[in-house]
Amino acid sequence: MPNQENTVRLLPDVAVHAQPHLAGALDWVGMADIQVPVHFDAGDGEVQRSSAKVGAFVNLKRPDKRGIHMSRLYLQVEQALSTQTLTSESLHALLRGFLDSHKDLADRACLSIRFEHLVRRPALRSENSGWRAYPVTIQASLTGDAFLLELGTEVVYSSTCPASAALSRQLIQDQFAKDFDVGKSLDHAAVLAWLGSEQGIIATPHAQRSVACLRVRPAQGAGFDLIGLIDRVEHALGTPVQTAVKREDEQAFALANGSNLMFCEDAARRIQKTLDADDRLNDFHIRVEHQESLHPHDAVAYASKGVVGGYGSTP
Template identity: 35%
Template structure:
């Protein structure tokens, strides 16, 4: 069977010229909308079409921004409410997170320390406002960045960006790693322990609260495991060791700055009184033995930990509402033991952040 196939002839230049003449003849009598509907690129073939602009591709080092030019720049975030997308609903917090800068802090024992600090700043946004200029939060904060920080200075920064952004409610949180030298248990050596600390100032409905958050890392020896180990030794002459694990308590507290200052070191000392088995920095053999003895003298369930921290916080007159979140990161189980204890309404929560306990892992 013979198959006959036809091969299309490739168009020549003369064919293209005739097609272009036909296209241009049609375009001269067509509207711009009709031309665009056919193909937007056709409009570039018309004789009266403006040429595509040729933009400069080099950076203009010599360009200076004048006031007139600056006033011509678009500012969508301060636009009318007609630009709002989605529901016209108040936003409780909008701002920036984790802008970093060196901040100088007072300490109880070591004068002033300059520490790298991560700052989160946010304000409320009314339902009829499109958005905020977020750089104003940073600019307001930087006005005070050279001062030695206290809650008084944080309040000034909060006042500034509330005014700049015309907001009702606002929040500043400052996170940093606070170094504190601690001595080993028996060898006389010393080293720096670093504590995750955050200071927070929150204003809502005209009421301001000052808060501190601290992560305290300690060793927890299971009381049940300790008793079972001793039982094996006593009844069967079997050497056994109780399980213990690195554990973390996150202490959050409202503080009363009208009274005597609550130093970072004061809160750390309160944690040590509650649970003295803090992880160690410098350790020789005599220190390791001492730490084993210290753990045996202070076995602790996660329920015990929450209540012991609570007991110390209740004794502190500079502390108001507080929350204790404890996580014992078990060496026996493939899961962790956790507890949450709150006092007062500030930290009450019906729902727990699904990632809360993930943030309590302190790795080297």
């Protein structure tokens, strides 16, 4: 009688049984929202560990095959992402592993990674600082030898409407004409007090929280310079949202808003100009959204580098 402990038990695998009546090739098959830790260097040399959700897919080019080997994708994702720092090279190798483990089934592979990266930001005037969590998306695909990589993030900022500012200034001028007789000499102290009163500043322009959604394709060897990308965009806009805020910081923020009046078109062009000058980016896609305080709808603008066949071909 055989030793039952040494007997290998065969487990059923219904996926190997084809269903001819449902034959057909599939664009993508895989898993979404795989939970795994990732290690990411945002460009400052400090590797940060974050909780990520990952999508892993291959195409199913064989119409006669019922399915792919999903466990193979999962185990490769878990092994690669939880032990290695994210780089272009490591993602390329991971996708190549997807295809090598499905060589009879697939010739295309793709990967998506979503997580948040914490960056400490200083206050505008005070000595304080605080953390900002920036969303990060990484998309990678491999078709034959064609490897494509994309980095995405969002910058949140304040936008003050130029038209509203002009209309507010006109109302303040009208109020000034009412409160100060044109035929009398102006008293400096009285004017100064008037400017500091609610009666004097009777109108203020509307401003709103706004979001710039960025997708960039780094040049070969450029790496994931997330912090550099964010810094350039926030500097171009001039009014990124703040973390720690004392009164002197809030006053500085008000000054920045007044000095950076912008429509959504202005914001998109500011970002476009600064990214277009960056030779570490092969292409980029910008979507700015001004979440209006005047309207129930939002003002939106798109911009890109203008590469033929690149992001600019679709919104």
